[in-house]
Amino acid sequence: MTTRGAAVVIVGGGVTGLSAGWWLARAGVDVLVLEKGIVGWEASGRNGGGATHVYSPFGLEEQRLWPQMDGLLGYPTEHQSFRIGVALSEAQLALARRWAEIGEARGFRWELLDRRQVKELVPIVGDNAIGGTYLHFGGHANPQRTVQAYAWALQDCGGRILQHTTVTGLVQRGGRVSAVETTRGTFGADALVVAAGPQTGLFADMLGVALPLAPARVEMIATEPIPLMGVGGVAGNGLYGRQTLRGNLVYGGGPHEWINVPDMVTPEHRNTPLVRNLARRLAELFPGAAHVRMIRAWSGLVENTPDGLPVVDRLASPDNVVIATMSSVGFGLSPASGRAISELVQHGHCSFADLRALALSRFADTPADWRERAGWVATRAEVALAAGGDS
Amino acid sequence: MAAVDRRSVAGKGPRPERHVPLIVVGAGAAGVAAAIEAARCGVDTMLIDEHPVDNDMMAMDVPLCFGQRMQPAVRNRALMLERIVESNPALASAHEAGVDVQLGTYVWAAFVAGPTVQELPSPMLGLADERRSWLVSYERLIVAAGARDVLLGFAGWERAGTLGASGAAALLTRYRALSARRLVVVGSGALGLHTAALALEHGIEVAAVVELDDRVRGDHAAAKALAERGVPFVTGHTIRAALGRVGEVESVVLAPVDGEGRPTTGHDREIACDAVCLALGLVPSVELLHLVGARLRFEGARGGWVPEVDTWMRTSVPTVFAAGDCAGFHEGMLGAPEIAREQGRLAGLGAAESLGALGRGEAEQRRGVPSPAPPPSANLFGYWQAWLASLIETGGWSVNVCQCEEVTRRELVETRPPRYLKWDSPQMDARSLATLLRDGPVNQDQIKRLTRAGMGPCQSRRCREQVGLLLAQAAGTSIEQIPLPTFRPPVRPLPLNVLWPADEPSAMRDDWVSWFGIPTQFSPHWEPGMVLDEPTAHARLIVSEE
Numbered sequence: 001m002t003t004r005g006a007a008v009v010i011v012g013g014g015v016t017g018l019s020a021g022w023w024l025a026r027a028g029v030d031v032l033v034l035e036k037g038i039v040g041w042e043a044s045g046r047n048g049g050g051a052t053h054v055y056s057p058f059g060l061e062e063q064r065l066w067p068q069m070d071g072l073l074g075y076p077t078e079h080q081s082f083r084i085g086v087a088l089s090e091a092q093l094a095l096a097r098r099w100a101e102i103g104e105a106r107g108f109r110w111e112l113l114d115r116r117q118v119k120e121l122v123p124i125v126g127d128n129a130i131g132g133t134y135l136h137f138g139g140h141a142n143p144q145r146t147v148q149a150y151a152w153a154l155q156d157c158g159g160r161i162l163q164h165t166t167v168t169g170l171v172q173r174g175g176r177v178s179a180v181e182t183t184r185g186t187f188g189a190d191a192l193v194v195a196a197g198p199q200t201g202l203f204a205d206m207l208g209v210a211l212p213l214a215p216a217r218v219e220m221i222a223t224e225p226i227p228l229m230g231v232g233g234v235a236g237n238g239l240y241g242r243q244t245l246r247g248n249l250v251y252g253g254g255p256h257e258w259i260n261v262p263d264m265v266t267p268e269h270r271n272t273p274l275v276r277n278l279a280r281r282l283a284e285l286f287p288g289a290a291h292v293r294m295i296r297a298w299s300g301l302v303e304n305t306p307d308g309l310p311v312v313d314r315l316a317s318p319d320n321v322v323i324a325t326m327s328s329v330g331f332g333l334s335p336a337s338g339r340a341i342s343e344l345v346q347h348g349h350c351s352f353a354d355l356r357a358l359a360l361s362r363f364a365d366t367p368a369d370w371r372e373r374a375g376w377v378a379t380r381a382e383v384a385l386a387a388g389g390d391s
Numbered sequence: 392m393a394a395v396d397r398r399s400v401a402g403k404g405p406r407p408e409r410h411v412p413l414i415v416v417g418a419g420a421a422g423v424a425a426a427i428e429a430a431r432c433g434v435d436t437m438l439i440d441e442h443p444v445d446n447d448m449m450a451m452d453v454p455l456c457f458g459q460r461m462q463p464a465v466r467n468r469a470l471m472l473e474r475i476v477e478s479n480p481a482l483a484s485a486h487e488a489g490v491d492v493q494l495g496t497y498v499w500a501a502f503v504a505g506p507t508v509q510e511l512p513s514p515m516l517g518l519a520d521e522r523r524s525w526l527v528s529y530e531r532l533i534v535a536a537g538a539r540d541v542l543l544g545f546a547g548w549e550r551a552g553t554l555g556a557s558g559a560a561a562l563l564t565r566y567r568a569l570s571a572r573r574l575v576v577v578g579s580g581a582l583g584l585h586t587a588a589l590a591l592e593h594g595i596e597v598a599a600v601v602e603l604d605d606r607v608r609g610d611h612a613a614a615k616a617l618a619e620r621g622v623p624f625v626t627g628h629t630i631r632a633a634l635g636r637v638g639e640v641e642s643v644v645l646a647p648v649d650g651e652g653r654p655t656t657g658h659d660r661e662i663a664c665d666a667v668c669l670a671l672g673l674v675p676s677v678e679l680l681h682l683v684g685a686r687l688r689f690e691g692a693r694g695g696w697v698p699e700v701d702t703w704m705r706t707s708v709p710t711v712f713a714a715g716d717c718a719g720f721h722e723g724m725l726g727a728p729e730i731a732r733e734q735g736r737l738a739g740l741g742a743a744e745s746l747g748a749l750g751r752g753e754a755e756q757r758r759g760v761p762s763p764a765p766p767p768s769a770n771l772f773g774y775w776q777a778w779l780a781s782l783i784e785t786g787g788w789s790v791n792v793c794q795c796e797e798v799t800r801r802e803l804v805e806t807r808p809p810r811y812l813k814w815d816s817p818q819m820d821a822r823s824l825a826t827l828l829r830d831g832p833v834n835q836d837q838i839k840r841l842t843r844a845g846m847g848p849c850q851s852r853r854c855r856e857q858v859g860l861l862l863a864q865a866a867g868t869s870i871e872q873i874p875l876p877t878f879r880p881p882v883r884p885l886p887l888n889v890l891w892p893a894d895e896p897s898a899m900r901d902d903w904v905s906w907f908g909i910p911t912q913f914s915p916h917w918e919p920g921m922v923l924d925e926p927t928a929h930a931r932l933i934v935s936e937e
Binding site: 038039041045053054055056057059073074075076078099102105144145148151152153156161163164216217223224235238239240245246252253254255256257258259260267268269270271272273274275276277279280281282283289290291292293294295296297298299301304307308309327328329354357372373374375376378379 | 394395396397398399400401403405500502503505506507508509510511515517524526682684796808809811812814816817818819822830831834837840841843846847848850879880881884885886887888890891892895899902903904905906907909910911912913914915916917
């Protein structure tokens, strides 16, 4: 057995693990990130890029940190401030207002927009819009660029990343995790962070801890670039997404597909004809861009806890382990979640957020068949065929 | 009784407009032969081809590099359709054999079930024309999608008039709408000679055939025939630049190279022309094969990434066959359509047999003894690498490798963020391909995300190979060591209002949410009931679902 290792070993080079690793490395901690593929390759690098989650215990820290991230990391994240919500119906307007009012409760400013104002700000919006919201908070960033920025900044602070390294086992000794076994040998660890996305539950199993997680597949589409709008963070009509600084419209939304991830191999994930429904939603949201060409689509795997809220918790036993899943909403919150994890590892508590709502103990009574009860299960094609579903 | 998550895809599986036992994609020699063979075995067969492609698509160099040298007549769809049919007499035979022939129809996606896609009743293709898109499901698919040009950039290659050999051939033969009078052909292998002959045949002057090597690479007799018709061969030369008024090719400057293929100065020659045709080689069009999950492997002598097929041209996906250039292309197949035809026939028979239209014995009998196919000619990747090296010497590192996103060679190999970010930091300056390689092997998709090379509307058709070659060269590795960059739907860039479905199941519309629809997911953490141990989250979930 080799004696390689680090003070803190992080399983998973997604956005949460990378941010945690960066914060730790900044604090001078010897950190090693183990990633089975390439950093930020899965959902961390392919998502809506939204950074507007003020409802979360991490929300205020998210808002405080994002405008500083380019400078802190030393690499571009393409972070842009503010959001516009476009509503095509009263129900959508109520949703947009609710989002804005949650911000207001946290001390942020917003404005209600009428159709004319929305069209002035977002020229590709059509007459089907009834109004919208302008949030003087929140924003968005480029996920692909940001995950790489975390990885590079982590290295710049002396941290290490091993890609193409799959963790296959955890070695426990004296009530603590002492090492991780991987496809590239064993690495000693004084502390462990598990931030392994859909596979996080498998590691919880290894630790004898029940973490209810349901993986799912989601899809997004991207168009060719169009002229830049003043605020690129425009969403509505059941879509999340943004206009990139290049000008592409990148949007997702709609039905997800519950799946199973039985082992450390990330299952192949593909797109489905849902990309057509996404195209329709996007063209409805932006009639002025209905003629724009879709040039890409992709799918990603995310995981959800039963209440859709993160688990960011330091275990009671083994007591040198932090488990982190952001329950499918990880990118925008990553500056704050990573900082919280680094504090949990170093000090056992988080100085800036109340993490009680994110504790694993809330699932103590969750029955083993919770996925079936909620209908969060992988379906089978023959079931779909039988269901038919007329239009 | 398990509950159903109405926000999920459950019960919303896409419904294809039609079901066809066999779809053949591509009406070239292989595709038509496959369709006819299968139809003769009694299989209901649909044969799809995207030509005539509409003018806007052509202007983006999709699916082939047309280099903006289309005559305005390509806007006349009816006329183009007529010409396409005229130029391919086998289409009439297919029609007579009972094949449902669909021209002017894009295949923009192949959707198949898998571990994460279960709500798909059967494999299906996404099809489209200029007005709408639709889905057609199949039991067997034969991909005969052809091949596409390898393009290598040089100073001025963005100008209208830089086109690929197969783009030129399509405009010459199928559309009869090439807008060029004086052509310079780059490359003297079989493809270059074939292209020059084709141009002459259609009354276009060939101003030169340019070759980096010190000799003509292709068949001697064919070269001699061209020379006798007045075609000048300029061997031992590379391209320094294409020049002309804003945006147009009006001449090309050639630079002699020394024994090592390095350009020398002082003896440039400028040749007037209105089109430069890159005839350096072709790579198989494997995007649909990739989308269905067929196993691809790198075979340098057959154009790079090719599907693994058995003796019936069946891929690793039992329902999918591949035939013709997309199953592996080499120069020996040029001017020998019987090779593609034979592959198509085999695929047609194989598909028919696997559908139970005829027994294995009968299929074997019909198949006969296949004539031995000529062995693949040389691996051209070294040749392309040599051309690229010479073009870097002449054009320098500021030539765009990716035209859509305007990424230069330097920006690619230094993995620079795009210029429009106007980013500057010492940390970024310290990063390069070399530092990236310390963390893992070259991955074209990763570098694409960082530099944006290959992320534009042409869907990397113009730069995919040269990005790979440049990265291989810069990383000191060989191109086969670089994983295949992925293809994603839509594999044709189509407008949102073409791709969208005209009607959606009501469940799709009524139950649509932007993200999962978990009631507590976005609730303010300070509201009553959020910071708590009781009731448990599970209880909250079940309560809110009811």
